[in-house]
Amino acid sequence: MGTPIKPTINDVARLAQVSKKTVSRVINKSPLLSDKTRKRVESVIAEIGYVPNPQARALALRRNFIVAAIHDNPNAQFLVNVQQGMLEGIAGTDFGLMVQPVDRNSPTIAADIRDFIERQRPYGVVLLPPISEKPELAQLCGDLGVRYVRMGSVKLDTAEHTVSSNDREAVRRAVSYLIEHGHTRIGLIEGPEGFTSPRERRAGFEEALEAAGLKVDPALIWPGKYTFESGVTAGQALVELKNRPTAVFACNDEMAIGVMIAARRSGLAIPEDLSIVGFDDTPLSSHVWPSLTTVHWPIVDMARTAARKLIAPEGDKETGAEWLLPSSLVERDSVVKPNSD
Amino acid sequence: MGTPIKPTINDVARLAQVSKKTVSRVINKSPLLSDKTRKRVESVIAEIGYVPNPQARALALRRNFIVAAIHDNPNAQFLVNVQQGMLEGIAGTDFGLMVQPVDRNSPTIAADIRDFIERQRPYGVVLLPPISEKPELAQLCGDLGVRYVRMGSVKLDTAEHTVSSNDREAVRRAVSYLIEHGHTRIGLIEGPEGFTSPRERRAGFEEALEAAGLKVDPALIWPGKYTFESGVTAGQALVELKNRPTAVFACNDEMAIGVMIAARRSGLAIPEDLSIVGFDDTPLSSHVWPSLTTVHWPIVDMARTAARKLIAPEGDKETGAEWLLPSSLVERDSVVKPNSD
DNA sequence: ACCACGATTACCACCGGTGTCAATTAGATC
DNA sequence: GATCTAATTGACACCGGTGGTAATCGTGGT
Numbered sequence: 001m002g003t004p005i006k007p008t009i010n011d012v013a014r015l016a017q018v019s020k021k022t023v024s025r026v027i028n029k030s031p032l033l034s035d036k037t038r039k040r041v042e043s044v045i046a047e048i049g050y051v052p053n054p055q056a057r058a059l060a061l062r063r064n065f066i067v068a069a070i071h072d073n074p075n076a077q078f079l080v081n082v083q084q085g086m087l088e089g090i091a092g093t094d095f096g097l098m099v100q101p102v103d104r105n106s107p108t109i110a111a112d113i114r115d116f117i118e119r120q121r122p123y124g125v126v127l128l129p130p131i132s133e134k135p136e137l138a139q140l141c142g143d144l145g146v147r148y149v150r151m152g153s154v155k156l157d158t159a160e161h162t163v164s165s166n167d168r169e170a171v172r173r174a175v176s177y178l179i180e181h182g183h184t185r186i187g188l189i190e191g192p193e194g195f196t197s198p199r200e201r202r203a204g205f206e207e208a209l210e211a212a213g214l215k216v217d218p219a220l221i222w223p224g225k226y227t228f229e230s231g232v233t234a235g236q237a238l239v240e241l242k243n244r245p246t247a248v249f250a251c252n253d254e255m256a257i258g259v260m261i262a263a264r265r266s267g268l269a270i271p272e273d274l275s276i277v278g279f280d281d282t283p284l285s286s287h288v289w290p291s292l293t294t295v296h297w298p299i300v301d302m303a304r305t306a307a308r309k310l311i312a313p314e315g316d317k318e319t320g321a322e323w324l325l326p327s328s329l330v331e332r333d334s335v336v337k338p339n340s341d
Numbered sequence: 342m343g344t345p346i347k348p349t350i351n352d353v354a355r356l357a358q359v360s361k362k363t364v365s366r367v368i369n370k371s372p373l374l375s376d377k378t379r380k381r382v383e384s385v386i387a388e389i390g391y392v393p394n395p396q397a398r399a400l401a402l403r404r405n406f407i408v409a410a411i412h413d414n415p416n417a418q419f420l421v422n423v424q425q426g427m428l429e430g431i432a433g434t435d436f437g438l439m440v441q442p443v444d445r446n447s448p449t450i451a452a453d454i455r456d457f458i459e460r461q462r463p464y465g466v467v468l469l470p471p472i473s474e475k476p477e478l479a480q481l482c483g484d485l486g487v488r489y490v491r492m493g494s495v496k497l498d499t500a501e502h503t504v505s506s507n508d509r510e511a512v513r514r515a516v517s518y519l520i521e522h523g524h525t526r527i528g529l530i531e532g533p534e535g536f537t538s539p540r541e542r543r544a545g546f547e548e549a550l551e552a553a554g555l556k557v558d559p560a561l562i563w564p565g566k567y568t569f570e571s572g573v574t575a576g577q578a579l580v581e582l583k584n585r586p587t588a589v590f591a592c593n594d595e596m597a598i599g600v601m602i603a604a605r606r607s608g609l610a611i612p613e614d615l616s617i618v619g620f621d622d623t624p625l626s627s628h629v630w631p632s633l634t635t636v637h638w639p640i641v642d643m644a645r646t647a648a649r650k651l652i653a654p655e656g657d658k659e660t661g662a663e664w665l666l667p668s669s670l671v672e673r674d675s676v677v678k679p680n681s682d
Numbered sequence: 683a684c685c686a687c688g689a690t691t692a693c694c695a696c697c698g699g700t701g702t703c704a705a706t707t708a709g710a711t712c
Numbered sequence: 713g714a715t716c717t718a719a720t721t722g723a724c725a726c727c728g729g730t731g732g733t734a735a736t737c738g739t740g741g742t
Contacts, residue, residue, distance in 0.1 A: 006486075008727090008729085009728060009729060010728075010729095018691075018692085019691065019692045019693075020692095020729075020730090021691075021692065021693080021730080021731090022690085022691060022692080024729070024730060024731095025690095025691090027729090032689070032690065032691090033689095033691085034690060034691090037690080037691080051459040051460065052728080052729070053400070053462065053727085053728050053729065054460060054461055054462055054729095055396050055399035055400045055405055055462065055727085055729090056400050056697090056727070056728035056729040056730090057729055057730080058399075058697095058729090059396045059397050059400050059697050059698065059699085059727090059728080059729070059730095060696080060697055060728080060729045060730040060731085061697085061729085061730070062697065064396060066439070066461075068437075076418045076420070076421040077417045079417070079420075079421055079424075080417040080420055080421065083420075083440060083442075084442075087440075087442060094460055096439050096441065096457070096460070097439060097440055098407070098437050098439050098440075099424060099438055099439075099440055100437065100438070101425075101428060116437070118392040119395060119406075119435055119437070120406075120407075120437045121394065121395055145347075228628045229628070261630060287569045289602060289606075349697090349698055349699085350698060350699060351698075351699095359721075359722085360721065360722045360723075361698085361699075361722090362700080362701090362721075362722065362723085362724095363720085363721060364699095365699070365700060365701095366720095368699090369700085373719070373720065373721090374719095374721085375708095375719080375720060375721090378720080378721080393698080394697085394698050396697085396698080396699090397697070397698035397699040397727090398698080398699055398700080399699090399727095400698080400699070400700095400727050400728065401698080401699045401701085401726080401727055402700070402727085403727070
């Protein structure tokens with residue numbers, strides 16, 4: 001099992017009877033190189049199974065081949081989708097993916113991120129929501145000289161370095177969809193306070209009602225925490241109302257499913273007695289019964305785009321459509337016309 | 342925004358009026374160094390905010406500070422738990438975590454893993470189930486000279502480099518628990534074929550029955566794929582049996598919840614008409630109603646242990662209890678005595 | 683055959699650390 | 713104060729690549 005000593009560029013150079021630099025040119029596909037030598041070097045490389053040492057390359061180039069996802073998001077499905085998207089974005093390149101969670105509530109969050117970046121010096125980082133909403137963290141990345149892209153629920157304060165999806169519009173469409181089905185009393189389960197995405201989603205909710213000439217009834221709006229339990233709690237409160245809503249929009253799927261459970265416990269039939277729309281399009285949403293009509297949030301696409309942007313050569317910074325990815329409404333079985341009883 | 346040029350060891354050396362080597366000693370907490378110089382160097386480091394370049398260190402030490410999780414596992418919660426555990430395991434060190442998914446069914450899986458390892462040269466890798474069960478992949482890591490630890494559902498062919506949990510025993514206990522409650526007709530929803538963990542779980546199931554003097558009835562054993570849908574399908578088949586079981590053990594929580602749904606569709610009450618036990622203790626299991634009695638699989642602990650083992654100094658290879666982590670049964674609300682009707 | 687010139691290739695320094703070993707310094711002993 | 717030994721510190725090569733520039737090669741023109 002002897003120590004497997006990796007061949008180095010010097011070994012290749014010696015065997016191919018060329019200088020290291022020439023080998024380096026072959027590795028980097030430099031055009032100023034004759035076909036003959038290229039072939040010769042390539043055959044030596046193949047023969048001894050040479051792979052350039054990434055650490056040496058990183059040192060010489062003063063850049064690494066690693067991108068990192070920095071997050072503070074407890075949702076497993078979200079994270080996995082992000083990772084999948086980023087991996088798609090770097091597929092076929094020499095880049096690898098690191099993950100680094102941080103604690104949003106820690107007072108040392110900035111120091112922690114700085115620490116991570118300085119300790120690993122990744123080529124670039126993707127800041128995931130909700131920490132992507134803190135401009136000082138983006139600033140920090142800039143100061144540290146590391147490229148970064150933020151993933152957001154909406155154009156943040158500055159569009160630069162941001163891949164986003166328009167939550168407000170998505171929710172407006174979803175709620176309009178309920179209205180088109182004839183619902184006029186529509187409940188809302190909000191997300192946690194203090195972040196942009198829940199705010200945007202609420203704004204979209206209100207815009208849809210207003211566009212249809214409906215009044216926003218505060219009694220139908222309940223706070224939630226993006227957790228299943230908070231959905232149950234809020235759902236229960238809503239269905240126990242004297243004048244209960246005929247439909248509910250929940251700011252994420254987990255809460256929507258919580259509402260389903262709560263409604264059923266109260267003897268309501270879904271969707272006959274209560275239509276429900278969620279947000280995220282998690283796998284779960286198609287597993288529950290009835291399957292959940294929900295807003296498909298293009299996480300994978302966003303993450304893929306973010307990763308691509310990150311590793312794109314400087315100067316490719318064209319902004320525009322590609323940085324703002326569309327959501328869409330996935331119509332399943334949890335919405336019907338309201339009961340006319 | 343000028344280019345943020347990182348101070349290097351040379352800057353520190355110059356400012357502190359010592360050689361780079363001395364600075365290096367300070368960084369590495371070498372004992373052969375006078376307190377006076379150490380203090381002086383440290384103050385310079387603090388002043389200019391010097392952080393050693395990880396790539397240069399990696400090159401000189403011929404080892405870098407990255408561990409990677411290599412997986413082929415579609416389950417989001419599992420992955421996130423593993424990541425959490427590994428991050429706990431490397432917390433406080435200079436190590437970072439990379440993730441690399443591979444495709445179990447791809448014929449190039451070995452080449453893909455080799456590619457990843459050679460391209461990134463991580464310090465070590467953790468092979469997650471189910472690919473951890475393929476001995477040739479562990480072999481590959483050994484050949485490539487990268488440290489590795491496998492996470493398994495049981496002692497695999499060789500205990501070396503393996504952190505595991507005894508699934509067979511866990512399932513035996515879970516099924517015995519059902520038997521103790523008076524169940525004698527117990528259904529089993531299996532996991533996918535071809536992997537160790539489902540096999541072990543089935544073995545545990547049979548052992549429990551045999552230990553209680555019960556016969557294993559093939560009619561009560563249904564294949565599953567670890568997915569919610571497969572649980573629904575199998576559950577439906579079971580409850581439609583003429584002589585249906587009074588309890589079901591499903592090889593993971595998702596399928597267990599599928600069984601719940603299927604049973605309810607057929608008009609059965611859970612747990613009164615059908616007791617259910619799952620495996621994994623995913624968050625979902627406590628969210629469903631009734632909450633699911635399930636086997637807690639110590640993923641986080643296993644991953645933490647695996648990461649620690651990976652970065653432990655050579656020679657720390659003591660085997661034993663720490664490498665085999667205990668599962669436990671989490672008693673919730675999905676198990677009661679069988680109906681005597 | 684000779685020269686200019688572009689295409690190839692080699693040489694050497696350098697990226698920012700660490701290992702080795704020699705040189706220097708300090709403290710102890712007589 | 714001289715000598716010896718142990719404790720500190722420094723000089724230099726090296727890890728395995730890349731950049732810049734000089735040297736060499738081949739070719740066409742005259």
